[in-house]
Amino acid sequence: MEADAIIIGAGACGLMCAVQAGYLGKKVILLEKGSKAGAKILISGGGRCNYTNLFATDEQFISGNKHFSKSAFTQWTVADTISFFDTYGISGKEKTLGQLFPEDKNAKAIVDLFMELCADFGQEIRCNAEVTDIIHREDVYSVTYQRSGKEYTIKSAKLVIATGGLPIPKMGATDFALRFARKNGLNIIDTAPALVPLTITGKEEEWYAQLSGNSVFCEVSNDQISFEENILFTHWGLSGPAILQISSYWQPGESININLLPHEDITALLEEERKQNGKTLLSTLMNRYYAKKFTDAMSKYLPVDKQVASLTKTEMELIHRTIHLFKVKPAGDKGYDKAEVMRGGIDTAELSSKTLECKKMPGLYFGGECLDVTGWLGGYNFQWAWACGFVIAQGI
């Protein structure tokens, strides 16, 4: 045995696990396929790393078992994340909606911190080491990896698989965890890109090309959930935080509803304006709520150059429908190249929620994005990865 545990994947979960194991005096070896650890942390939040969310609870996670994450989040709370980073000089600043970023540092500072702590605890990180096989025999895990054209096998009684999800294959994302789970008879919940832009094709494409470049505060909803944030119209479809959020709840073939003016009633506004000054143009009224370029783009669909007093009943209904009941049927999503996370993954029913140990394979732990626990946009996914890392470290 070369260490108390082998951790496959030096991402958010694997690194936190190694550090927490270090606090407990346990030695681990991290095997990382990439040339450096924490690659996704480095690009997260536009290089600034939205490392947690002040309001994170198990409620903002999608999973076949929505109670599964509760235990991990009780063991490692948002306050724990904040104080962990704070202890090492990374204090948080809320950007919006509880999203916490390093106040005067960036994502690199977070990765550097993990590197320093791993070095202090003597946790060995082997980069450019892609794990290709695992054999489990007599309570020992033999892990085979390729490095510099050579093959190595190391053994441990405890093994952590923290190889992440499928997004951004060009950064080295693999389906290793899913393949290994499947091979060993563990159930997988269907996977799909999540927190991903949605595409539009066909007749509607013209609409979006017209509106391309506009970012509008909206309420986006389907029959499960609604989000109030900005959406971004592009020449191929829809993006922006509200769209990324709803994409995690969207299935191909379904429509989504967009309310382009969630806190007002356009019909009431028009009627009030008619009383005050019927000569006001619809465009003038719209410009009070939208950027001029959005109103201009809408001129193709709405009678923006008409005075509000002269709008017919049919036009009033059209305006109401367009502003409040804008229904879109996306053709698809932008796929794993553009997704921030993967929905689905290893079925949580295969694991103990308290320890994240695999029920059928003692000594084996899964953590982070490879599990069927998917957070909202806004720091939730890192909170899950840190929590998994902490919980697993207690068990190994």
Ligand SMILES: Cc1cc2nc3c(=O)[nH]c(=O)nc-3n(C[C@H](O)[C@H](O)[C@H](O)COP(=O)(O)OP(=O)(O)OC[C@H]3O[C@@H](n4cnc5c(N)ncnc54)[C@H](O)[C@@H]3O)c2cc1C
């Ligand atoms: C562009 C982008 C921005 C994001 N921004 C945020 C954000 O601001 N806030 C937030 O909360 N979340 C964000 N996320 C999501 C977040 O990055 C992930 O949820 C998180 O990194 C998952 O942690 P993990 O440890 O499970 O996996 P990862 O961090 O992906 O780590 C897995 C590691 O395993 C390695 N690996 C894979 N297969 C093998 C193998 N066979 N052998 C050895 N190593 C292997 C990979 O190279 C990788 O380094 C973002 C994601 C993307 C793509």
